[in-house]
Amino acid sequence: MKVDFKEIDRLLQKLRANPYKIFPVETPHTGYIKEFKVKEGDSVTGPTGKWLEKPGTPLFILERERNPKIIRAHTTGIVQNLREDLKGRFVQAFETILEIRHPLSQEEVISEVLLSALHVIYAEETARFILVPEISHRIEKHGLKRAEVRGGEDILIMTFMKREHFIKIKEEGRFIIYQVYFKPFELVPKGSPLIALCPSEDLPVLERIVARIREEWPS
Amino acid sequence: MRIENHKRLKELLERAEYIRDIKGEDFEDVMEVYAQLKYAFENFYDLSEEEIDSLLKSSEKRLEELTILGEKTLTPYEIVKITRHPQRFTLQDILENVYDSYVELGGEGEINIDPAVVCAKAMLIRRVGDDFHVHQVMVIGHEKGSGEEFRRGGSAAPWGNEKALRYMRMAETEGIPIHFFIFTPGAYPIEDYPGAAQQIARNLYAMSKLQVPMISFISEGGSGGAEAIGLADLRLMAEKGYYSVISPEGAAAIVAKLRDGRPPRELVEKMANALKLTARDNLELGTIDRIIPEPPLGARKRDYEFFKRLKIELIKATDEVVLRTRGFKTFTKHALSKQTTDNFSYYVDWDLSEDEKEILVELRYEKYRKMTQWAVVIPKGLTHTLKEKGENFLRVLGNEIKYRVLKSGQKTFKRLIDDILSESSLLLKPVSDPVKTVYNLIVGKKVKPRLPTIPEEEGGVYELPVALEDRTVTCPQAEKYGCPDIWVPDLYGEFCGVCPYCGYHFFLEYQWYLNNVFDRGSIKFFDEEIASTNPLNFDGHAEKLKEDRKRTGLNSAFLSFTAKVGGISVVCGMLVADFRQGTVGAAEGEKFIRAIQLAKITRRPFLMFVHSTGGIRIQEGTVGVVQMPRCTMAVRDYVDAGGLYLVIYDNNSYAGPVASFLGSAPYQFALKSTRLGFAGPRVIHETTGQPPPPDYHSAENALRRGHIQGIWDRRELRKRIFHALLTMGGKNLYYR
Amino acid sequence: MKNKVLIANRGEIALRIMAACEELGLDYVCVYTKGDEGSLHVKLAKEKYRISDYRDMNDLLCVADYAKCTAIHPGYGFLSENYRFARRVVKRERPLIFIGPSWEAIRDLGNKLTMKRIALEAGVPVIPGTIEPIYNEVEAEIEAEKLLDELRSHGVENTSLLVKAVAGGGGMGIEEVKDLVELRPVFRRVRAYAKRLFGDEGLIIEAKIPVFQHLEVQVLGTKDGEYVHFGTRNCTIQSPFKQKRIEVAPGFDYEGKFAVYNFDPRKVEAEIIEHSLKLAKHVNYDNVGTFEWLVTPEGKYYLMEVNTRIQVENEISAQISFVHGKRINLIKEQIRTALGDKLGYSQKDVEFKGYALEFRLVAEDVKRGFQPVSGTITRFDWVDHPWLTMRTHVPRNERYEIPTQFDPNLALAIIYAEDFTQLIDRCETFLSEVVIEGETSQGAPLPNNIAYLREKLKFIYQFIY
Structure with missing residues (x-):
């Protein structure tokens, strides 16, 4: 693997200038906004705990067919652009209700930078994806950054035009599954990163990059 | 002499420490004695022998007195500390x-x-x-x-x-x-x-x-x-x-x-x-x-x-x-x-x-x-029990003749019939290929054998009152599996309380099982009058029992009944969550033993259904604890006598019962969303210093650890039980 | 009170329901999902709501309540044959009219086994096979042998069997067994597959009918117990994945131009219509419905399934059916009767005239296993003729991104003619005139199935071996 350290420097600089990411929070479906649980400027947290077993901060309650559903934060940050005018009103699906301004953590900066250094599989079509069950088991068993795959192995299943397509790893060699970017069965726009792999022999190089970022970007 | 005194001093200091630890620092003048001894121990060589001697004498005497005094006022918690x-x-x-x-x-x-x-x-x-x-x-x-x-x-x-x-x-x-x-x-x-x-x-x-x-x-x-x-x-x-x-x-x-x-x-x-x-x-x-x-x-x-x-x-x-x-x-x-x-x-x-x-x-x-039979309300009445005894005796006798005497005499003949006609042999025996030649050889063509199948119950599933509300609920696993919201009448009706997308099992009232697992109208309860009591006079417990009794109409957390599953007669026990979280005390233990004894006498399989159990009922103290050995002995007695004991877990099953009469069952199965184990997360965290993972007690992990034999889906429960009754158990099984 | 219809569908069927509502003077509401904004039904609808999924009944009902709708039209696909949806629509505290048959009819006829049981009860022939789910191999072998004997005694040769998952469908969970010794492994394989995919291990064994034509009877029933039929359709030309590509009405070539029958086609047609109506009456069927039949070269026929909804190809039946000299519109008839209207005519008022054929224009790669493709349509055009009806949600001559979550059906072309010669002429004219251009998401030219349709056209009405 050729690592372009200059490119990494440029990226780091860019991230340092604007170390935030904006996450819009949309309604998952239609319903009525019953209540807001946060105010503009509130800080919220995503799921926490060793196994992410503690759910994130409640943001608002969306009620549909007498089922009040608490919509929670999936990430840490500050609430902004809260649509308070929607309180008590009917909303359609995928309406943006608020945004979470999320300060990038060290880990996220690392994964952002690594996107440029890793072997990333992108969505070729706007479609729904899942991991091949065997791969998913492997990740469950060994964890990310440890589970291994081989070139030529089927790694993803794309549900597209009502049919299932297997996606293979085209390159030869052994890879570590470094990161998974999508949620199962969620519609992923074309061109989005799906999964990041790291050639097993490049792990040391990668660790060097990570160490560098850790140094330069204190947590 | 000095060495001797030093040793004695140390002993007395330890003793003072001990009294302080047990009785507390405010106990009489224990701290004063302790301080003197400690000072003398630390400055042993600066003090004269006479000083040490007199201290030894006086404090030994005082510690003696304190011990006697302490003993007189000893409280249970101090005993725990001892x-x-x-x-x-x-x-x-x-x-x-x-x-x-x-x-x-x-x-x-x-x-x-x-x-x-x-x-x-x-x-x-x-x-x-x-x-x-x-x-x-x-x-x-x-x-x-x-x-x-x-x-x-x-x-x-x-x-x-x-x-x-x-x-x-x-x-x-x-x-x-x-x-x-x-x-x-x-x-x-x-x-x-x-x-x-x-x-x-x-x-x-x-x-x-x-x-x-x-x-x-x-x-x-x-x-x-x-x-x-x-x-x-x-x-x-x-x-x-x-x-x-x-x-x-x-x-x-x-x-x-x-x-x-x-x-x-x-x-x-x-x-x-x-x-x-x-x-x-x-x-x-x-x-x-x-x-x-x-x-x-x-x-x-x-x-x-x-x-x-x-x-x-x-x-x-x-x-x-x-x-x-x-x-x-x-x-x-x-x-x-x-x-x-x-x-x-x-x-x-x-x-x-x-x-x-x-x-x-x-x-x-x-x-x-x-043991602990005194702690249960068992309605007495001499005639009643005598009658029962007589019936039991006759039943034993009848069954003995039917099974023991006849069985051995007919054995050869019966085996022959079995091979040709038996329902179970066709299902269980690996039939050699090609099946049709062997099969035709034995029975000839065009004879349709009766294979054991379980009839569907007519009239659809029993619906709980909650099933009639026009609203939807969200599956707790929706975040993970993307399950859509489920309409309540569907969920508690046809879906049997199971999320059709991810298979999550929602909590269902125990009545659902009574109505959907067993052949309609076949359930007959017994020992209903046996009631839980408050053997320790535990503060506030009597009121809670009364409350639960009123709310549920039950006298204990244990239901004993006989029923049929696809025509097979079984004796059943059920621990229900509604009564004191399904905890086990003397009444539950007594009912369990009686039920499994009935299964033994009538030579029926014994089915133990755990709707939920929170363990041994703490308000019954060791009266509850000894239900563990009591009931396990009854299990052993039944299984050794040739009984088929099946346990099915649902919801939450923890602690004592699992560690005894449930866990000792040769065949244990769990419904899909069961949580099964010994101690809850709080106790584990406290004891081990580590919080357990959220799925620590999941049925899947119980299966992985070899605790259970399988995970069942509630929608197939009736079919599964029927099939289990046909296939589990040793050759001494009574009812085959 | 004036009725207002929620159209719970997309594509050309949504457009046709919209048109039917407008002609009937009914208000309506459309729904759409993310990614489908470019479709014509969204562009044309005045009142529309974005929902999470066309299959999300909760969203549909929430929108229906908010928009004060009184009825729901499910179209075809999606929730149209989901009896739970139909039941919930009518059983909820604020009930709505479900424009379709009763939920009981959907449930009973929608389930293969129940349908077979009911059909046998009513004396309607079904494909020979088991009507109870089988769970174990031994029973399967016994049943299979019985079935083979039965077939042989009826003089059927080259018998083979199908092992089908009760819960399967659309070609999933079916395997063929040619020899009894294969049964056991096949049975186990299908059972494992069914358990994994559908969560239900139940299987049935059916005779495989090797050569057949796929016939359909279009029926309409009302809540008042009136029944009419709109003749038959022939849908034998299908892709290898059992997807229909060319349909033609009427279902039989009475003139014998294409097919050589060893039986009297008019007699067989009359009989399957009679059986279909008999079964419809037996279950109090009260909406449009399609009864699908397999007809063998010997003139034997078996009821295969009942589609308890409007069909994609309904219009070819509508185009050849005239009531009091006027063409009928099946969707209008469906909505009108579901809302409580009387039929206003009877079977004797229905006159059949001419022939109608439907092509399904699909963005699919015929050479690569009929794989659906996505991409952008840059040009979609055809020459208008009085005998041509185009049904499409794709805007004519505008860029259109094909959404990836649905069938890649682009359009239905319905061609009417007085006689067969004319029909084939017009079909060929149409196929040479229609233009579909575009590119796939990888930048290659967008494939379509026009050439395939042209090639298959000569096979209509024939038994396919």
């Missing part, structure tokens, strides 16, 4: 001082599969006049250690209990008695193989019929952990020991509904009183047989008189158990009561003959069968 004190004697002290020699088995000290459990082959020498007789015994017990971390305070790991079982079996092989010493705050609550609950259940199941005399001695008897080596023929208890369903702290945390953190001190003391955990309480409750007296404020490591006493008591207890099998009742009473010195006036051979072994096991069964 048992936990590092100065209290441990199993190691007993091995050194009570037995005449010993060899530790299966590990040594820290180099050990489980240092919390010590097994040893030990020798006891009985002096009769000038003769010396040697007895061999197996000693199995918890070693608390005196502050040694690796002993985990005597908390046996699952594999520690497994080790105990292995040496029990060895004792059985060698035909020597076992002395159990219980010094445990409770079992180490982890699920790693062989699993805390599972291993305790296995131990109980084995001890039920172990063919050697077993004596147990309890100093610290923490619930299930104690039972793992506690099912003995005679149960001794140290005067300053405690034996309880739960630690006072644990009870306080439950009563105060704490998730973490320490419960308030007053509540803990209140619980120590309420739990009736002292030796005297337990003797009154009938959960132990005898108290071994201790010096005031309890025996410590160097109380040699106590050990001498203990040795005599252990020999006497073993003699008694042995002699009972020989029926020498009068002799036993006479000889044993008089024996107070270690020079015995008689010798008893502890080897049992085959007949005696049988009697031993029978007596053991009877002993536990009777």
